[in-house]
Amino acid sequence: MIKMRVCLVMFGCLMFLFPSLVLANGFPSKSMSMIVPYSAGGSTDIEARILSDLAKKYTDEQIIVVNKTGGGAAIGSAYTAAAKPDGYTFLFAVPAVLTVKPFMVKTTYQFEDLEPLVRMSNSPRILVAKGGTPFKTFDELISYAKSNPKKVTYASSGAGTTTHIAAMAFAQKADIELNHVPYKGGAKAIAALLGGHNDLFATVPAECMQYVKSGDLKALAVFSKKRLPELPDVPTMMEKGINFSDMSARVLFLPKGVPAEVKTYLEDLFEKIANDPETPKMFAKIKDKLDFLKGEGLMEELEDQKHLYSEVLEAAGLKKY
16 A cells, blocks of 8 residues: 555656646657648758658657648648648648748638647848849849839749748838749749849858858848848848848647647757757758747737738738738
């Protein structure tokens, strides 16, 4: 009887100290799917594969990266929102899938249908141009665009993605008119820019820095509030009198309704990955910045972005829902 009481006390202590390990007992018992709603080879896809590989240190079950492209990330997002809320299917995407897309098109999901779990990275956006354009500097771009409305084209990784909305917001703030050309993913947008099919792309370091360093692309300005150490001579938008800044975050989302103990397990898993000394090194190789965030702070950030982009889309006449 005494031994039984001791065991019960020990079990209670374990539940108090390690709730995620006890309550999530049995999870995961099979491989998990990380849905990337963009094409393979883009920065989000590359980062997802880094996380998948590092996760092997902390879970016995594999995380499989699955690319479900189309609809400016709406297809993969809708697939995840409709998935069984058991923790085996989650989305890895930029917040625009929730804070922008449902305003522009009639999606089968809404902001409330996907729950943010953790933010893994937050990269500054860079406005890059292809060599051979009539403008070589940011000031020359503004002057040329004002003299030639809609003649300057900009690529994006899809209608409604942050590469689209960020460039559109910049154009609004700068009082210029640009011509939008969407592609299915950042990799294809970069390829089109390098091929001379477009003039501009508002992208992240992971997708453009190697081409900026090689001279194939020209960095005109950064959307961050401060200049980047890697590009000390490239001005910020704010320095040029344009009151706008933008960062590209990458967030893990779950279908609504995942049990709390499973969410805790997954949150702990990705926090361990974020704290792994190899993670910032791997992210640095692809010019991404590790920037882990969870809980209420993440939700507040997404709510703020939703409000900002709602105003941008309404001013552009693109807010339909």
